[in-house]
Amino acid sequence: xxxxxxxxxxxxxxxxxxxxxxxxxxxxxxxxxxxxxxxxxxxxxxxxxxxxxxxxxxxxxxxxxxxxxxxxxxxxxxxxxxxxxxxxxxxxxxxxxxxxxxxxxxxxxxxxxxxxxxxxxxxxxxxxxxxxxxxxxxxxxxxxxxxxxxxxxxxxxxxxxxxxxxxxxxxxxxxxxxxxxxxxxxxxxxxxxxxxxxxxxxxxxxxxxxxxxxxxxxxxxxxxxxxxxxxxxxxxxxxxxxxxxxxxxxxxxxxxxxxxxxxxxxxxxxxxxxxxxxxxxxxxxxxxxxxxxxxxxxxxxxxxxxxxxxxxxxxxxxxxxxxxxxxxxxxxxxxxxxxxxxxxxxxxxxxxxxxxxxxxxxxxxxxxxxxxxxxxxxxxx
Numbered sequence: 001x002x003x004x005x006x007x008x009x010x011x012x013x014x015x016x017x018x019x020x021x022x023x024x025x026x027x028x029x030x031x032x033x034x035x036x037x038x039x040x041x042x043x044x045x046x047x048x049x050x051x052x053x054x055x056x057x058x059x060x061x062x063x064x065x066x067x068x069x070x071x072x073x074x075x076x077x078x079x080x081x082x083x084x085x086x087x088x089x090x091x092x093x094x095x096x097x098x099x100x101x102x103x104x105x106x107x108x109x110x111x112x113x114x115x116x117x118x119x120x121x122x123x124x125x126x127x128x129x130x131x132x133x134x135x136x137x138x139x140x141x142x143x144x145x146x147x148x149x150x151x152x153x154x155x156x157x158x159x160x161x162x163x164x165x166x167x168x169x170x171x172x173x174x175x176x177x178x179x180x181x182x183x184x185x186x187x188x189x190x191x192x193x194x195x196x197x198x199x200x201x202x203x204x205x206x207x208x209x210x211x212x213x214x215x216x217x218x219x220x221x222x223x224x225x226x227x228x229x230x231x232x233x234x235x236x237x238x239x240x241x242x243x244x245x246x247x248x249x250x251x252x253x254x255x256x257x258x259x260x261x262x263x264x265x266x267x268x269x270x271x272x273x274x275x276x277x278x279x280x281x282x283x284x285x286x287x288x289x290x291x292x293x294x295x296x297x298x299x300x301x302x303x304x305x306x307x308x309x310x311x312x313x314x315x316x317x318x319x320x321x322x323x324x325x326x327x328x329x330x331x332x333x334x335x336x337x338x339x340x341x342x343x344x345x346x347x348x349x350x351x352x353x354x355x356x357x358x359x360x361x362x363x364x365x366x367x368x369x370x371x372x373x374x375x376x377x378x379x380x381x
Contacts, residue, residue, distance in 0.1 A: 054302035054323055084108065093138075096120040105130040114138070122146055129154035136160065144169070145187070152176050166191070167209070174198050188213065189231075196220040210235070211253075218242040218264075232257070233275070240264040255279070255297070262286030277301065277319070284308030298323065299345065306334040316340050321374070322348035332366035343372040 084097055090112050102108070102124040110116065111132040119131065120143040127148045131139070136157035146168035152175050155161070161180050167189035174188070174197050184206040194214040199205070200223045207229035208221075215235040221227065222245045230246070233255040240254065241264040249268050253275040260280045265271065266289045274290070277299040285308045287293065293312050297319035304324045309315070315338045325331070325346060335341060344367060346352055352359040363373050371378050 054300050082107075085112070088113070091115050093117040094120075097124070099123040101125055103127065110135060117141065119143065131155075131158070133157040155180065178202055199224060207231070207251075221246060229253075243268060251275075265290055287312065294340070295319075306330055309334050309338075313338060314340055317343040319343075319345040320349070321345045324350065326350035326354070328362050328366050331363070335367055336369075339369060341367065341369055344370050345374050347374045 084100055084102070085095065085108055088095065092113055093115050095110065095113060095116055095118065097108070098120065099122070102121060103126060105121070105126060105128075110119070111134055113135070115138055116135050117138055118141040119135075119139060120141075122143055123146040125148055126144060127150070129142075129144065129149065129152075131142070131154065137160065139158055140160055141163040142155075142158070142161060143163075143165040145165045149166060149169040149171060152166070152171060152173075155164075155176065156179070159180060159182065161183055163185040164177075164180070164183060165185075165187040167187045169191055171188065171191040171193060173195070174193060176198075177183070177186075178198055178201050181202060182204055183202055184204055186202075186205060186207070187209045189209050190212040192214060193210065194216065196210065196215060196218070197220045199208075199220055202224060203226050205224050205227055208224070208227065209231040211231050211233040213235055215232065215237060218232070218237060218240065219242050221230070221242055225245055226248055227246050228248055229251040230243075230249060231251075231253045233253050235257055237254060237257040238259065240259065240262065243249065243252075243264055244267040247267060247270065249271055251273040252265075252268070252271060253273075255275050256278040258280060259276065260282070262276065262281065262284065263286055265274075265286060269289060270292055271290045272292055273295040274287075274293060275295075275297045277297045279301055281298060281301040281303055283303065284298065284306065287296075287308055288311060291311050292314060294314045295317040296312075296315065297317075299319050299321040300323070302324055303320070304326070306320075306325065307330075315335075318335065318338075318341060326349065328351060331346070331351070335344070344363065346359075346363060351362075355362070360373055360376075363370070364378060
């Protein structure tokens with residue numbers, strides 16, 4: 001993974017919305033976290049919102065104040081006689097109007113576009129979903145990222161949908177979606193959702209993004225047996241549980257929560273990536289059954305020792321920046337046998353801070369198989 005500056009999808013911090021808009025564009029096919037200061041793929045946190053110092057696991061976590069629902073003055077309305085799609089051919093399959101101050105979808109007269117497959121109305125001022133039911137037979141993707149939607153309504157007819165993005169809205173409850181049984185990708189980043197609910201029967205879902213909400217408990221996912229990616233960063237989760245039926249899960253991102261231990265992963269034998277940075281972990285036990293893991297990010301946790309990695313023979317990337325690791329002998333003992341290991345991050349640990357001039361050479365001696373240490377590639381001799 002290449003390190004890059006924080007920038008986002010979805011799961012974004014409100015302070016980082018400008019950067020965030022650049023990241024969850026649909027061209028972002030590979031939305032893996034780029035560094036541990038950052039975040040779940042599409043969403044990256046502003047650097048100022050996370051400390052790189054591991055938190056004290058003994059300090060009680062105080063709840064963040066809830067965001068006010070006061071949205072300020074009413075949105076500026078688009079003149080009703082302005083036709084933003086006047087020059088668009090009526091056989092157009094991809095309708096996109098971004099940042100156009102649209103508040104009323106009906107004024108777009110979308111019924112003209114009989115072959116519409118994708119509708120993208122990002123960064124507008126839409127409060128309610130209003131799409132002609134005639135489009136239901138062709139429409140497969142709806143992107144309403146960054147609007148003012150508070151309630152999920154108006155999607156009853158759209159059973160052909162495979163992708164729905166409602167990130168950066170004001171949604172508090174997941175409702176009226178479980179008839180969308182063909183849906184594969186569902187994005188709810190940066191809303192006001194506190195409960196994962198009403199997703200029963202959506203067995204074709206491949207990924208769901210719920211980063212930067214108010215979720216306290218992992219629940220309501222039992223029937224999503226096709227799920228491959230689960231993004232839960234920046235919530236208020238204290239325990240990993242409720243995942244036993246998700247046997248196809250490959251990526252679990254649960255960064256920036258309130259976890260004190262790794263639990264509930266025993267059945268996830270196909271898990272390939274675990275992103276669990278910025279929590280309160282003090283040890284790595286709980287990964288004994290996840291032998292297919294190839295990427296682990298434990299950065300910014302108060303972890304002092306690396307025991308708990310036995311059997312993870314397929315590790316290719318191990319991210320452990322800004323922890324409390326201090327023993328090169330332990331690094332060698334726990335990681336040297338990982339023949340596929342290519343990338344390690346240990347910057348910000350006592351390993352690096354105590355002897356910065358010798359640090360890289362010591363890592364190379366301990367782990368001769370790696371080709372990248374932190375953000376720098378190892379010079380091949």
